[in-house]
Amino acid sequence: MIYLDYAATTPLDPAVRAAMLPWLDEVSGFGNPASDHLPGRRARAAVEAARAQVAQLIGAQAEEIVWTSGATESNNLAIKGALEFRGAAGAHIVTSRIEHKSVLDTCRHLESKGVRVGWLGPDRDGRITAEQVLAALRPETVLVSLMWVNNETGTINPVVELAPQLRERGILFHVDAVQAAGKLPVNMADVPIDLLSLTAHKFYGPKGIGALFVRKRPRARLAPQMHGGGHEQGMRSGTLATHQIVGMGAAAALAGERLADERPSGDGARIAVLRDRLWQALGGLPDVLRNGDATRTVPHILNLSFAGVEGESLRARLPGLAISSGSACSAATREPSYVLRALGRDDELAGASLRFSLGRNTTAAEVDAAAAQMIEAVEFLRALSRGDSACIESPRHGRRSAVQDIGDVYPLSVWARFSNPAHGGCLQGAAVRVARATTPASRAEMELSLKPGAPLEARFRAYGCPYTLAVGEWLAEVLERDGLPVLRRIDAAAIRSALEIPEERAHCALMGEDVVHSLLSQIESTS
Amino acid sequence: MPVYLDHNATTRLDPRVLEAMLPYLSGPYGNASSLHRFGRAARDAVERAREQVARLVNCQPGEVIWTSGGTESNNLAIKGVAAGVTPTRVLYGATEHPAVMEAAETLKASGWAVEPIAVDASGRVDWPRFEAQLLTGPVRLAALMRANNETGVIQDVARAAALVHAAGAWLHVDAVQAAGKIAVDFVALGADLMSLSSHKLYGPKGIGALIRKSEVELAPLHHGGPQEKGLRGGTENMAAIVGFGHAAELAQQELEARAVPALRLRDRLEAGLRTLRGVRIFGAGVERLPNTVQFALAGYDGEALLMQLDRKGFAVSSGSACSSGKGEPSHVLLGMGYAPEVARGAIRVSLGRDNTEAEIDGFLAALSALVPA
Numbered sequence: 012m013i014y015l016d017y018a019a020t021t022p023l024d025p026a027v028r029a030a031m032l033p034w035l036d037e038v039s040g041f042g043n044p045a046s047d048h049l050p051g052r053r054a055r056a057a058v059e060a061a062r063a064q065v066a067q068l069i070g071a072q073a074e075e076i077v078w079t080s081g082a083t084e085s086n087n088l089a090i091k092g093a094l095e096f097r098g099a100a101g102a103h104i105v106t107s108r109i110e111h112k113s114v115l116d117t118c119r120h121l122e123s124k125g126v127r128v129g130w131l132g133p134d135r136d137g138r139i140t141a142e143q144v145l146a147a148l149r150p151e152t153v154l155v156s157l158m159w160v161n162n163e164t165g166t167i168n169p170v171v172e173l174a175p176q177l178r179e180r181g182i183l184f185h186v187d188a189v190q191a192a193g194k195l196p197v198n199m200a201d202v203p204i205d206l207l208s209l210t211a212h213k214f215y216g217p218k219g220i221g222a223l224f225v226r227k228r229p230r231a232r233l234a235p236q237m238h239g240g241g242h243e244q245g246m247r248s249g250t251l252a253t254h255q256i257v258g259m260g261a262a263a264a265l266a267g268e269r270l271a272d273e274r275p276s277g278d279g280a281r282i283a284v285l286r287d288r289l290w291q292a293l294g295g296l297p298d299v300l301r302n303g304d305a306t307r308t309v310p311h312i313l314n315l316s317f318a319g320v321e322g323e324s325l326r327a328r329l330p331g332l333a334i335s336s337g338s339a340c341s342a343a344t345r346e347p348s349y350v351l352r353a354l355g356r357d358d359e360l361a362g363a364s365l366r367f368s369l370g371r372n373t374t375a376a377e378v379d380a381a382a383a384q385m386i387e388a389v390e391f392l393r394a395l396s397r398g399d400s401a402c403i404e405s406p407r408h409g410r411r412s413a414v415q416d417i418g419d420v421y422p423l424s425v426w427a428r429f430s431n432p433a434h435g436g437c438l439q440g441a442a443v444r445v446a447r448a449t450t451p452a453s454r455a456e457m458e459l460s461l462k463p464g465a466p467l468e469a470r471f472r473a474y475g476c477p478y479t480l481a482v483g484e485w486l487a488e489v490l491e492r493d494g495l496p497v498l499r500r501i502d503a504a505a506i507r508s509a510l511e512i513p514e515e516r517a518h519c520a521l522m523g524e525d526v527v528h529s530l531l532s533q534i535e536s537t538s
Numbered sequence: 539m540p541v542y543l544d545h546n547a548t549t550r551l552d553p554r555v556l557e558a559m560l561p562y563l564s565g566p567y568g569n570a571s572s573l574h575r576f577g578r579a580a581r582d583a584v585e586r587a588r589e590q591v592a593r594l595v596n597c598q599p600g601e602v603i604w605t606s607g608g609t610e611s612n613n614l615a616i617k618g619v620a621a622g623v624t625p626t627r628v629l630y631g632a633t634e635h636p637a638v639m640e641a642a643e644t645l646k647a648s649g650w651a652v653e654p655i656a657v658d659a660s661g662r663v664d665w666p667r668f669e670a671q672l673l674t675g676p677v678r679l680a681a682l683m684r685a686n687n688e689t690g691v692i693q694d695v696a697r698a699a700a701l702v703h704a705a706g707a708w709l710h711v712d713a714v715q716a717a718g719k720i721a722v723d724f725v726a727l728g729a730d731l732m733s734l735s736s737h738k739l740y741g742p743k744g745i746g747a748l749i750r751k752s753e754v755e756l757a758p759l760h761h762g763g764p765q766e767k768g769l770r771g772g773t774e775n776m777a778a779i780v781g782f783g784h785a786a787e788l789a790q791q792e793l794e795a796r797a798v799p800a801l802r803l804r805d806r807l808e809a810g811l812r813t814l815r816g817v818r819i820f821g822a823g824v825e826r827l828p829n830t831v832q833f834a835l836a837g838y839d840g841e842a843l844l845m846q847l848d849r850k851g852f853a854v855s856s857g858s859a860c861s862s863g864k865g866e867p868s869h870v871l872l873g874m875g876y877a878p879e880v881a882r883g884a885i886r887v888s889l890g891r892d893n894t895e896a897e898i899d900g901f902l903a904a905l906s907a908l909v910p911a
Contacts, residue, residue, distance in 0.1 A: 083772035113762025219775025239637025249609035252744025
């Protein structure tokens with residue numbers, strides 16, 4: 012498995028892990044940092060040392076760092092806390108449509124409470140411009156929330172240019188810096204951002220710990236969102252998880268050091284070279300689009316759209332690659348990336364987009380192997396799809412290991428046919444009958460061609476999810492085995508039960524039924 | 539290291555729990571929300587832990603919502619139940635944890651009536667007053683803790699549940715201190731919502747759970763992301779979740795093996811304390827957690843005694859670690875009707891599974907030396 016999903020999460024750095032372990036020790040590292048005795052004081056000292064480390068990574072003062080459970084909480088605390096403190100009534104805030112879900116959902120929540128929200132859309136390169144933000148401001152605007160780096164495209168927003176202009180106007184500026192910290196210089200001493208969200212697990216620290224930078228001078232005021240006990244200067248209550256905090260501190264220190272290393276072997280330069288290597292390999296494929304602004308991007312993210320390939324099938328052909336079709340946070344919903352749609356990609360193309368994100372452990376060999384797998388998968392699916400005008404046999408590959416890796420997502424009956432179809436292609440000649448069907452909603456297509464005689468021959472082409480392709484393969488297989496009479500026995504229910512197709516994929520079986528019907532009516536009309 | 543007698547503040551991480559966590563602190567384990575294989579392995583571990591926690595408190599795995607700890611669980615329960623509905627009343631026990639009290643108090647700003655539930659001098663619900671209070675108008679939620687963090691007093695939650703449900707309200711139970719020390723049965727208690735925290739039962743810090751009956755409509759505290767069915771956004775804290783699960787399983791298996799020796803030590807401690815002049819043990823006559831003793835010595839300031847005991851190598855506290863350092867008298871004891879000067883003298887000893895008779899005797903000797911008869 013090649014891991015190219017560092018923007019979703021990074022592995023814990025061994026040095027960070029080593030720093031955390033003493034604080035998981037049952038003898039010396041267990042005190043509650045809020046306790047007034049020796050074990051408590053020891054834990055508290057470790058927490059404060061880590062606070063200084065995180066502050067240093069972003070050029071802040073230690074007392075400006077508030078611990079949270081991660082970026083989602085940081086973003087919630089920043090936006091809701093600021094609005095609640097200032098009074099939400101009549102307030103206006105400005106944000107963009109390409110923010111992380113935690114910002115989007117928080118702003119939508121506030122909208123439902125009567126706060127007016129100016130939603131900015133990106134240009135075709137995924138950028139929100141400073142002019143756009145300034146134009147959206149109103150006299151009653153109290154807060155602007157904008158991400159420093161977009162998590163899907165890697166495009167850098169002009170937060171550095173914007174900050175002084177918002178300060179001048181007395182508008183609070185919140186920046187989600189989750190994808191920027193440790194990747195770009197982030198210096199709160201120079202950039203007058205008021206609130207800045209961070210999370211440890213994006214820079215090789217532990218999960219479950221994040222921070223919110225809350226500027227002291229001029230003071231950004233927040234209403235707490237978690238009450239009880241008054242930890243973190245009253246801004247965020249709850250027992251502090253010493254080991255996680257120490258881990259975030261160590262990870263921040265390490266990230267700072269590696270970021271400062273400008274040698275070709277340093278993180279930034281090395282990863283950019285690998286990213287370019289990947290783009291060079293994949294950019295050679297026809298109809299591949301790069302999403303985002305290649306001139307203003309972080310070194311570790313490459314987002315590509317593969318036209319003419321259905322997204323789910325593409326991902327299913329890549330069981331050896333750990334990549335993401337967007338943000339992991341929306342993966343569970345399987346919706347096409349809202350960021351790419353905001354960039355003007357249609358649902359189809361957004362669905363066939365992949366985010367490659369590289370990291371500290373990525374090697375050139377991994378990049379080359381990933382590119383080879385990508386090219387094979389794209390060419391395979393394009394050859395199988397009707398959109399490819401040439402009438403060629405589908406390539407066949409043994410993919411035993413793949414079944415182990417991803418077989419649990421699909422029924423084996425579907426997986427085996429999808430991964431290694433024996434009947435891909437089309438037939439030509441006077442006697443050949445061709446039937447086609449589509450599903451308008453998912454824009455899947457299926458074609459079945461049939462050459463009567465003995466032996467009867469059948470081939471399919473399809474564009475769609477793995478279920479669609481498996482249905483095509485199964486129909487051709489059954490026709491060749493049982494001959495034409497079998498057509499009368501095939502309906503959607505039969506297809507579903509033969510292939511164990513779940514309810515939510517019933518449309519794939521219906522499309523198979525349509526193809527069968529179309530074939531039958533052709534045969535009947537000529538006989 | 540000092541003799542640790544502050545297990546209600548936090549417990550040592552069980553080495554067996556650490557063992558279970560370590561694989562998730564190394565290797566390429568992914569974001570549990572990612573679809574690829576690393577992500578799926580992570581998700582399986584998360585679901586296993588959910589079953590382990592569910593077994594500890596006899597609830598369904600699907601009722602377990604991961605949080606960052608007891609404070610978040612309490613905030614989510616109370617604010618989540620109140621969000622988006624017409625404000626009526628929220629009631630909370632006078633001796634609740636600050637996370638419950640303060641979360642409830644914030645609801646006043648959005649039009650809720652927020653009232654404490656009176657307790658008697660032993661710290662238990664004043665039943666006649668509570669019954670009358672429920673009848674004075676509609677109630678959305680009542681919050682009562684299973685066991686108090688300072689006194690260890692155990693609340694008859696099941697009795698409250700019947701009354702609260704009859705009044706058409708939900709019952710939230712803060713079981714952070716009870717879980718792992720006494721049996722906690724979500725169903726038998728009649729709770730609708732229940733808070734748990736891992737680091738009080740020899741699990742890691744930074745992870746907790748809110749147990750929620752599916753009928754209870756809840757609005758999220760942290761918006762964003764589909765994790766925890768949309769009720770709690772944020773990348774799952776893998777290692778901590780696995781650790782919590784393992785700690786819950788051990789707590790369930792070893793419940794009695796932990797409680798019986800704790801009670802024996804507590805009895806020894808109380809017998810010793812009773813030989814001191816002017817000692818008062820809070821909640822003495824009622825059912826308490828087997829590990830907790832809160833007491834005061836007439837004429838002595840609790841903070842000063844704590845500092846002196848700390849110097850002698852005994853880690854105890856005045857009450858909640860969450861409000862330590864503020865110098866305010868315990869709201870728990872004030873709620874039970876004690877005068878501020880009595881409450882200010884309070885010292886809490888909370889025992890753990892590693893404490894020994896020798897440590898108790900040492901503590902008693904050190905304390906006796908500080909308060910000559």
